[in-house]
Amino acid sequence: MLEITARVWEGTDYLPHVLDRWLADPNATLEVAELDGVVVGFQRLRPITQRIVLYEGLRVAEEHRRRGVARAMLRHALEEGSGQGFGEMRLITGNPAACGLFDAEGFHRLVHCQVWLAGRVEGVDLPRLVAADEAAALFARLRADPAYDAYGRVNAHWQDVSDLDEELLGRLAEEGLVRASGGGRALALLEPRPHNRLAASLVAGSGAALQDLLMGLRFEADSQGYEGVRLFAPVPHPASDDFAEVGYHLADGQVQRYAYARELTG
Template sequence: MIQPDNLHIRPVQPSDKSAVLAFCQHTWDDEADYIADVWDLWFSDPSGHILVADLSGQPIGMTRLVQFSAAEGWWEGLRVDRAYRCQGIGSQLTAAALEVGRSLGFTTLRTCVSTTNTFMHPFVHQQGFRPLGNYAVYYTEASDNAPIALQQLGSQDCDRIWDASNRFAPQKCDRLFVVRGAKWQTLTPIILIKHKEHLEIE
């Protein structure tokens, strides 16, 4: 059992990488963890806040908070070394991440949990999260048919795009879009224009 005095939550350091990636190799039994693929990107992202659980100088857990705007954020990447699970470390990491969000002024914080990750469902509920929606991932075989032609939209089309999104999702809480991977952010006219200017909408 971990002694509380020996554990503290702190911001990530460059030297934590090898230890974190080592325990992330054993996150799941039947599939590889993606943390190793995104670690360098996460570490260099100024909008992200990675926290680690430090046990006497050794990282044994991690999580990440991402800031989308002044009021909106995303929580992800909760991991705990298998040797130290079920001792409250995940709860401490989550509490620390939520406190960072409060200190940044977040009024909305979202996360995403797989339907197959049944252990996490009651956990996120205990942390104050509530179900918002579901999405499914679909795959298909590659086709030799001609691809569907896409038309590059201009800034003059933003009003039309916004009207279409409102018809598709009349409730404000449903107007979310995927940003920076599998993260959901509220869609607003300002954000729509911003992403259109960066040629991210077709």
């Protein structure tokens, strides 16, 4: 299986780092496809709620591609998911070529996020850390913000394509991953363990509150030793003018995110 991942994304695939954990995880289903006794592909199904199962880790060996292996595996996963009683399957991919497969197999796109980058800046006005007991009030604001629909009402990052709701905000706040400004008028959801840049999977709000928050993230990146900030924003994001105002630019050549969902019938 490691051989299959070695050539994915120029060797930067995250899978080799998680494979041991995946193999040992009793809560998810890891499936392999074999041809003549050789493993040519794999995929995983992992529940993210009682109703929703995440489809992840789809990989097909380079020499066996474009012969329908992924399509057959995905169809099997759909059967498996509905057989296990799930009502919906979600997934996120960074590969635009794979979108043709998901479109054709009945998924609808929740969101396509592009990447915005900004460098770190020295400064003391760090963004405010949100506490878990603020989740209800923050969610009420978020739900009224155009960004809520623009993000497809989900938090699109690799580990889970969860519903944007009060429970999620509370959970992320407990982990210290929610930032706000302007009395909650602007909001950012940070990603755990980012690589070289502080990363936000979602930013909402607009105007001065959002600009303060985005500047604050650049200060926070500096204070934590990151080279800058990476934002994931839907195409289009309702407040992208504010991004540019405070030094963020749309980046070429970065892995974008496409999140999908599909109903499962029992």
